[in-house]
Amino acid sequence: MQPYKKHTSIAALMDRSNVDTDQIIPKQFLKKVERTGFGIHLFHDWRFLDDGITPNPEFELNKPAFQGAKILVAGDNFGCGSSREHAPWAIEDYGFNTVISTSFADIFFSNCFKNGIIPIKVTPAELDALMDEIRANEGVEFTVDLEAEKLTTPGGIEIKIEIDAFRKQSLLEGLDDIAWSLKHEDKITAFEEKHKQQLPWLWK
Amino acid sequence: MNKTMYEKIWDSHLVHEPEGGTPLLYVDRQLMHEVTSPQAFEGMKLKNRKIRNPHSVLATMDHCVPTKKEARAVLTDPIAKKQIETMAANCKEHGLNLYDMESPNNGVIHIVVPEHGFVHPGMVACCGDSHTATHGAFGALAFGIGTSEVEHVMATQTLQQKKSKTMLVKVDGKLSKFATAKDIALAVIGKIGTAGGTGYVIEFAGEAVRNLTMEGRMTLCNMAIEGGARAGLIAPDQTTFDYLEGKEFAPKGEDWDAAVAYWKSLVSDEGAQFDAVVELKAEDIAPQVTWGTSPEQVINVNAPIPGPNDFSDKIKSQAAASALKYMGLEAGQSLTDVKLDIIFIGSCTNGRIEDFRAAAELLKGKKVAPGVQAIAVPGSYLVKNQAEEEGLDKIFIEAGWEWREPSCSMCLAMNGDQLAPGQRSASTSNRNFEGRQGKGGRTHLLSPAMAAAASVAGTFVDIRDWD
Numbered sequence: 001m002q003p004y005k006k007h008t009s010i011a012a013l014m015d016r017s018n019v020d021t022d023q024i025i026p027k028q029f030l031k032k033v034e035r036t037g038f039g040i041h042l043f044h045d046w047r048f049l050d051d052g053i054t055p056n057p058e059f060e061l062n063k064p065a066f067q068g069a070k071i072l073v074a075g076d077n078f079g080c081g082s083s084r085e086h087a088p089w090a091i092e093d094y095g096f097n098t099v100i101s102t103s104f105a106d107i108f109f110s111n112c113f114k115n116g117i118i119p120i121k122v123t124p125a126e127l128d129a130l131m132d133e134i135r136a137n138e139g140v141e142f143t144v145d146l147e148a149e150k151l152t153t154p155g156g157i158e159i160k161i162e163i164d165a166f167r168k169q170s171l172l173e174g175l176d177d178i179a180w181s182l183k184h185e186d187k188i189t190a191f192e193e194k195h196k197q198q199l200p201w202l203w204k
Numbered sequence: 205m206n207k208t209m210y211e212k213i214w215d216s217h218l219v220h221e222p223e224g225g226t227p228l229l230y231v232d233r234q235l236m237h238e239v240t241s242p243q244a245f246e247g248m249k250l251k252n253r254k255i256r257n258p259h260s261v262l263a264t265m266d267h268c269v270p271t272k273k274e275a276r277a278v279l280t281d282p283i284a285k286k287q288i289e290t291m292a293a294n295c296k297e298h299g300l301n302l303y304d305m306e307s308p309n310n311g312v313i314h315i316v317v318p319e320h321g322f323v324h325p326g327m328v329a330c331c332g333d334s335h336t337a338t339h340g341a342f343g344a345l346a347f348g349i350g351t352s353e354v355e356h357v358m359a360t361q362t363l364q365q366k367k368s369k370t371m372l373v374k375v376d377g378k379l380s381k382f383a384t385a386k387d388i389a390l391a392v393i394g395k396i397g398t399a400g401g402t403g404y405v406i407e408f409a410g411e412a413v414r415n416l417t418m419e420g421r422m423t424l425c426n427m428a429i430e431g432g433a434r435a436g437l438i439a440p441d442q443t444t445f446d447y448l449e450g451k452e453f454a455p456k457g458e459d460w461d462a463a464v465a466y467w468k469s470l471v472s473d474e475g476a477q478f479d480a481v482v483e484l485k486a487e488d489i490a491p492q493v494t495w496g497t498s499p500e501q502v503i504n505v506n507a508p509i510p511g512p513n514d515f516s517d518k519i520k521s522q523a524a525a526s527a528l529k530y531m532g533l534e535a536g537q538s539l540t541d542v543k544l545d546i547i548f549i550g551s552c553t554n555g556r557i558e559d560f561r562a563a564a565e566l567l568k569g570k571k572v573a574p575g576v577q578a579i580a581v582p583g584s585y586l587v588k589n590q591a592e593e594e595g596l597d598k599i600f601i602e603a604g605w606e607w608r609e610p611s612c613s614m615c616l617a618m619n620g621d622q623l624a625p626g627q628r629s630a631s632t633s634n635r636n637f638e639g640r641q642g643k644g645g646r647t648h649l650l651s652p653a654m655a656a657a658a659s660v661a662g663t664f665v666d667i668r669d670w671d
């Protein structure tokens with residue numbers, strides 16, 4: 001995972017609620033055994049016309065003003081549905097490293113942190129303000145400063161990024177979760193010994 | 205302190221709670237299928253890591269698996285074939301128990317795991333699959349995880365987890381004759397919404413839940429995720445113990461008695477506090493049918509399809525407008541006037557023996573409506589064999605249904621069973637998202653009995669007054 005650095009980037013607007021993981025990465029692309037190369041299939045059914053190749057001019061992310069965006073601003077309950085990590089893989093591979101919404105589905109939310117993406121939760125009023133600013137000036141760039149836990153816009157909006165210290169550190173340093181947990185291997189082993197005595201049938 | 209069942213399971217699995225960090229939770233069982241595991245195995249290989257406890261894993265092949273015998277023999281999709289072969293190779297390399305396509309135990313992961321008694325009350329179980337919530341029916345804390353977490357469990361037998369809030373969903377009273385666990389699940393989601401359970405673990409309780417069979421409890425917990433919840437839970441009781449006793453991976457002899465005593469201690473204490481409480485009366489739950497592109501867009505079968513004006517919330521109103529457009533429906537229309545093309549009974553929600561019995565009951569002596577294709581996909585070979593022993597397959601086939609081989613099939617449409625653009629299906633699966641069963645496909649969720657009746661009528665019917 002790449003360390004997450006402070007950046008100022010185009011914010012793309014997706015004014016839809018309940019964007020589910022089946023839309024983020026449709027099932028026909030889940031057959032690969034690699035983690036890479038999912039970006040070209042992101043939002044496939046919305047993004048392309050029926051031939052599957054021609055960009056759909058009606059789809060918001062195809063707007064010229066949103067090309068190169070790293071920040072995605074979307075409606076309520078983003079990432080609901082399946083647990084497929086292919087969804088954040090596709091989002092990250094497409095170029096986004098920040099998703100802003102009023103709420104995220106639980107599994108999608110955790111999956112983001114494993115892939116260098118910050119899901120930023122904002123209030124409905126904050127989301128409206130961010131969306132209004134993009135609508136008024138498509139191509140506007142927002143600044144995400146994880147170190148300072150701050151999202152700022154040229155229009156003067158400033159939002160505190162709520163994130164726990166551990167996840168913040170992992171993102172900033174691009175840390176491997178497994179390596180961190182394995183530092184506690186003695187505790188895992190001790191737990192297993194106790195568990196074996198209490199519930200021996202689990203180990204037969 | 206009085207604890208909920210969730211808190212008891214959580215506390216008994218806490219390995220480490222770092223100051224200001226995310227707690228480490230022990231995982232007893234990991235379930236696997238071919239779609240969400242290959243990248244985790246690859247990660248293990250790159251770091252030269254070993255699976256900590258290979259005996260804690262049970263794996264199957266289900267998502268990409270065709271439902272026609274001849275198609276199963278020779279997989280023609282080269283990418284699906286590679287995924288299946290990769291799964292087999294990975295399981296062999298790490299010494300994991302795999303029910304591959306040739307195994308008599310093969311089937312959908314959340315069907316085969318309970319059939320073999322692999323998840324018990326009080327366990328923590330996970331799988332790279334959101335419908336892992338199914339196993340909450342046994343009083344196990346079971347939830348879906350991403351592939352990075354699958355790798356994390358492989359390497360450490362733990363997960364970095366935040367504690368969830370608790371929600372009690374109480375369904376008191378008795379269900380009417382034609383209402384099922386599926387109808388409870390849809391009614392609950394209709395009430396709380398698809399994000400209503402976000403951040404919560406739901407415990408289902410009340411007389412109507414107690415009266416459900418294990419199959420029904422699995423259907424209900426399976427759909428906890430569609431209400432946004434991390435997991436669903438039902439307290440273990442005699443129904444649970446009777447189901448588990450004698451199963452391959454269930455405790456035996458002296459262990460059985462000790463296990464049952466332990467399982468009984470897991471029930472939420474009297475007076476335990478939940479962060480939220482939702483109550484429903486079982487008598488009020490009519491057969492449910494979804495009309496939109498989210499499981500929360502659901503109505504009683506005899507209610508008119510709502511429109512944007514029926515929702516005061518701006519987001520729900522907009523969602524209704526776009527759902528009606530996608531589904532090709534109009535506000536005020538009656539479901540009994542909506543013509544269907546395809547009927548599907550199967551999936552980890554409703555692919556169990558009881559589901560096929562309920563459908564067969566309604567199909568006896570009847571015929572599928574002209575122009576309708578009806579597909580029955582048992583959730584596993586054990587379900588299929590049992591149904592055939594009972595002669596259910598004959599009832600389906602004589603009625604004009606196709607009797608297929610086990611797979612996830614038309615629930616997520618990865619194996620070739622899918623809707624064409626504009627086709628409308630009545631499905632016993634769990635998600636009616638736009639395009640999930642095929643681009644432009646329109647899916648309505650309902651119970652197996654309702655699906656069976658719909659196949660005969662060619663439209664939705666209120667089975668309460670069906671002849």
